[in-house]
Amino acid sequence: MIFITGDTHGGIDMKKLASSNFAAGKNLTKDDYVIICGDFGCIWNGSREEAWLLKWYEDKPWTTLFVDGNHENFDMLYDFPVEEWNGGKVHKINGSVLHLLRGQVFSLDGVKFFTFGGAMSTDKIFRREHISWWPQEIPNREEEEEAILNLAKHNFAVDYIVTHTAPTAIVEYLNRFDRLRDPTSGMLDKFVPILQFKHWYFGHFHTNRQIHDQYTCLYNDIIRLI
Numbered sequence: 001m002i003f004i005t006g007d008t009h010g011g012i013d014m015k016k017l018a019s020s021n022f023a024a025g026k027n028l029t030k031d032d033y034v035i036i037c038g039d040f041g042c043i044w045n046g047s048r049e050e051a052w053l054l055k056w057y058e059d060k061p062w063t064t065l066f067v068d069g070n071h072e073n074f075d076m077l078y079d080f081p082v083e084e085w086n087g088g089k090v091h092k093i094n095g096s097v098l099h100l101l102r103g104q105v106f107s108l109d110g111v112k113f114f115t116f117g118g119a120m121s122t123d124k125i126f127r128r129e130h131i132s133w134w135p136q137e138i139p140n141r142e143e144e145e146e147a148i149l150n151l152a153k154h155n156f157a158v159d160y161i162v163t164h165t166a167p168t169a170i171v172e173y174l175n176r177f178d179r180l181r182d183p184t185s186g187m188l189d190k191f192v193p194i195l196q197f198k199h200w201y202f203g204h205f206h207t208n209r210q211i212h213d214q215y216t217c218l219y220n221d222i223i224r225l226i
């Protein structure tokens with residue numbers, strides 16, 4: 001089984017995955033997945049609290065997968081070794097927590113996922129570079145090019161797209177004009193006309209909302225995909 005949900009922000013919003021709220025999780029195995037649409041937030045400062053949070057995830061019956069949001073410590077995150085996993089590249093955080101890199105296509109239980117994390121922090125003027133904000137939050141040209149190369153291998157057709165933010169038209173639909181200047185959305189816009197996909201899931205906007213037929217913004221909802 002594969003489930004997907006929105007931002008967890010370290011210990012702040014992980015309660016949604018506690019067994020009291022996510023009863024289905026109790027019967028999962030490590031071959032089942034819960035995907036987080038960015039702002040995982042447990043790779044932040046290497047504190048003892050953070051180690052406890054990561055152990056909490058490791059002790060869950062399932063395997064946790066996340067794309068990066070904007071609230072991640074990218075210096076720490078990119079220090080984890082890159083591994084090949086189910087067709088794409090991951091950072092293995094621990095035995096059952098994996099970061100899905102940008103521009104990858106993963107085949108999980110015969111279902112294809114295109115992943116492309118990242119987003120711009122709108123509050124970055126209140127944050128300190130490499131302490132509480134990291135410029136790597138914005139995807140770069142190499143990641144975009146790698147995405148195109150990987151998508152070409154799959155004839156530009158996937159089942160699901162998992163990102164942190166959304167294409168510009170969707171951000172406009174959500175009336176989040178404060179987030180329209182994010183170059184990440186501009187990059188995602190390029191994928192829209194060239195990709196065939198069933199559904200696009202994203203987080204970032206801290207709301208649960210279905211948009212048109214093919215887009216869903218997730219926050220506390222946990223949706224079963226397969």
Ligand SMILES: [Fe+2]
Pocket residue numbers: 007009039069071204205206
């Ligand atoms: Fe968030």
